[in-house]
Every structure is written in C-alpha cells, then in structure tokens.
Amino acid sequence: MSRIPIVADSDDALDEVRTVFAGAKELLAFVSNATRTFAQVPELAKWVIPMIASIQRGGSDARLDPRIKELAIIRTSTMNECFF
Amino acid sequence: MSAESSLSTPVAAKTDSELLRILSRVPRIARWLWPVSAILLRGTSTSSIAARERSLVVLRMAAIDRSAYWLEQRGHALAAGVSQEEVDAVLDGTWGRLTSFSVREAAAVRWTENVATNEAKRDRDSFAELEGLFDAGEVVELTAIAAICALLDRFANAHQIPPEDPFESEGASSLNSDSLATWADAMFDGGRA
Secondary structure (H helix, E strand, O other), X not given: OOOOOOOOOOOOOOHHHHHHXXXXXXXXXXXXXXXXXXXXOHHHHHHHHHHHHHHHOOOXXXXXXXXXXXXXXXXXXXXXXXXX | OOOHHHOOOOOOOOOOOHHHXXXXXXXXXXXXXXXXXXXXXXXXXXXXXXXXXXXXHHHHHHHHOOOHXXXXXXXXXXXXXXXXXXXXXXXXXXXXXXXXXXXXXXHHHHHHHHHHOOOXXXXXXXXXXXXXXXXXXXXXXXXXXXXXXXXXXXXXXXXXXXXXXXXXXXXXXXEOHHHHHHHHHHXXXXXXX
C-alpha cells in the first residue's frame, strides 16, 4: 500500500490534474501509480511526466540502442531495490 | 537549443551553467529535466516548502553524494538564511548536535539521508515523523527535491563536470512557473525539442 494517497480519476479532480493524466496517457500510454503520486503536486507533475517520458521512451532523435537503455533501467532498478 | 548565447537559466539566472551545456547535448531531455530541476531547487509560489528546508535537503544530499559541483553552490543556502555553522554541520553530518534547526527542518534532513542511502522505504519511524509534520503534497515535493539532487549529483559526478563559480544567488525568491514555461519554449524551439 502506498504511503502517499494516490490521486484517482474523479469528476472533481483539478483541471491541472486532468491535464497531467491526459498527458501521461498520451506520453506513457497509461497513468501509473507514480504519476498519481506526483499528481499530489500538479505543478511539479506537469513537468516531471514529460521528463520521464523523454528519458524512458526516447524520441525520433534517440541515438541510444533501446537494448542498452533497457539494460541500464533494469540494472539501476535492481541495484536500487526498486520493483516498481 | 535555440541559441548558445541564451543559456542563462531559471536556476542560474545570470550565469551560464556547464551542467546545462552538457545536458543540452540531448535537448529532448534537457527541455524537461532542467525545468523540473529549477522547480525543485528554487521552489515556486505555490510551494509551502520553505527556502531553508529546501536548501538543507540540497546540501545534505550533495554532501552524502560527495558532489563537488553542487557543494560549490552552497551560497544558495546562506542566501536562504542557513547560517555558516549550520551549513558546516549539514555537510559534515553533525547537524543533529545543533539546536537551531526547526522540527520540520530536522525531519527533512533525516528523510534526505534515508532517500540518499535508499533506506527510506524501510525506515517507518522516519516516515511517520515526516507524515506528522508535512502534508502529502509536501512529502512528495520533499522526496522529489532529494531525488532530483541525487540525479544531478550523479550526472555531475559521472561526467566529471568541474565545479564552477557559484551561480548568482536568487536568495529565497521562488520561481515564476509561467516564466519557466516561456524560458523552456524559447530555449528549445517552441517546445518541439
């Protein structure tokens, strides 16, 4: 269970939160629990989600081999004991 | 990036940053990472994390990570109202002996140490203390400040980015989020980066 309440989809969500969630769906294909945690601070989340996407997903200008990128992600996560 | 001459940043308002120059080799990432860094290191008008609290987190993380680059920027802490004695104590890890830190500040530094050593997920007492002093949004922001410092510390250390003259301090002033968006658009080709 998360220590911080995750922000759920709801009709009374702030406009900023809706924008963040819509952006996450577009950039990352879904709204992760990490995104929902960052949404506790919408002003931060609206910059962080694109940042994560730009690093994880790359872009048309990406030169790094996707295999190398995945290896870096897996190795770092393992060393940090992060199972997210 | 739009122009080399426009490298002044919301973090270092008047001084070019070697860190940003290197990061900007990948504009797609710099366009988002630098604003996130600015928001967390400077704070915005909507943040309730005090400038002193923010500075203490940055300092403690830099000390634990042995980041020469960010330790050179300790003047920001002084500008935010952290005394020289407090700066020294946070850097050498003896901050717990001082009585000048508020309960919130002490909890923030303790939490930073847990994030830095990856013990935060195991230390229930530290989180319980934090939870009693900060609301959920503040906990997220505090943890994000520590985490972005860890990222930047590792980035500077890994690339052996030499320490540079301290950025001109903005003191305790917070960042204007609108001007940040304008800056990012101008720097990175209208957001197309």
